[in-house]
Amino acid sequence: MKDFFQTTILFLVVAGILALALSGSLGFLSSGLNNVLVTAQTWVSVRFTAVQEFITVPRNVTELRQQVAGLETENARLQALVVQLQNQVADTQALAALVKFSRTTPENAYTAASVIGRDPSPFLRYIIIDKGSNDGLRRGMPVVTDQGLVGRVDAVISSAARVQLITDPGSAVNIRLEKAGKEAVLTGTVSGDLTLELVPQDVALETGDVVLTSGLGGGYPTDLIVGQILSVRKRDADLFQQAYVQPVVDFSQLKIVLIITDFRPVDISPLLP
Numbered sequence: 001m002k003d004f005f006q007t008t009i010l011f012l013v014v015a016g017i018l019a020l021a022l023s024g025s026l027g028f029l030s031s032g033l034n035n036v037l038v039t040a041q042t043w044v045s046v047r048f049t050a051v052q053e054f055i056t057v058p059r060n061v062t063e064l065r066q067q068v069a070g071l072e073t074e075n076a077r078l079q080a081l082v083v084q085l086q087n088q089v090a091d092t093q094a095l096a097a098l099v100k101f102s103r104t105t106p107e108n109a110y111t112a113a114s115v116i117g118r119d120p121s122p123f124l125r126y127i128i129i130d131k132g133s134n135d136g137l138r139r140g141m142p143v144v145t146d147q148g149l150v151g152r153v154d155a156v157i158s159s160a161a162r163v164q165l166i167t168d169p170g171s172a173v174n175i176r177l178e179k180a181g182k183e184a185v186l187t188g189t190v191s192g193d194l195t196l197e198l199v200p201q202d203v204a205l206e207t208g209d210v211v212l213t214s215g216l217g218g219g220y221p222t223d224l225i226v227g228q229i230l231s232v233r234k235r236d237a238d239l240f241q242q243a244y245v246q247p248v249v250d251f252s253q254l255k256i257v258l259i260i261t262d263f264r265p266v267d268i269s270p271l272l273p
């Protein structure tokens with residue numbers, strides 16, 4: 001009898017719940033339950049994400065640092081490669097210009113040489129090249145580039161030679177002023193400047209006048225371009241006027257030069273009075 005009453009009560013409760021559900025009366029209860037479940041799920045998800053980031057971020061930072069270090073190393077390598085390629089292009093262009101120059105002046109024989117050293121003294125102007133007596137070089141041979149006169153061979157060994165630049169204080173080049181048609185002596189200075197000496201006062205020196213080798217004295221061939229007059233110093237009390245010359249060759253950028261090997265300088269000093 002007791003079991004019959006319990007079953008009847010349970011049946012009535014279930015039937016009542018079904019009736020309420022079918023009538024929509026339990027909708028608010030379902031919505032509330034859903035809200036509670038969503039809120040709980042969101043809370044758990046946020047905490048889980050935070051814990052996961054706390055565990056994995058240090059490892060990711062280490063990996064990122066390693067990747068950055070690798071990229072920096074690769075960038076440095078590529079930059080070094082770019083500089084190397086730029087130098088190779090510059091050398092190729094310089095060599096091509098010298099080849100073109102030698103072809104346009106076939107009256108002379110040339111030997112190309114690379115600059116491998118410079119005189120460390122601040123008062124001397126010399127360069128060292130990688131060709132010597134084994135390559136036919138002799139003391140006194142003129143040295144040029146496609147731009148103009150560099151200097152001449154001053155000392156030679158079997159595999160290298162020293163070149164005295166025209167800017168050296170001990171250098172003296174007999175030149176001709178193209179516009180004025182007069183000769184003068186171009187000398188180097190301790191500061192590396194080029195000056196024209198022994199120019200008579202009646203010679204009209206003009207800024208921009210081209211300076212060429214005259215061939216006088218037998219030290220250089222004629223008509224090699226040396227530079228242009230940069231400024232003129234003229235005083236009435238002096239017997240001669242002075243001019244500063246801008247060389248056409250950038251001596252600080254010399255990498256490859258040409259030696260005129262078929263020119264033999266003539267020493268006329270014993271004939272001078």
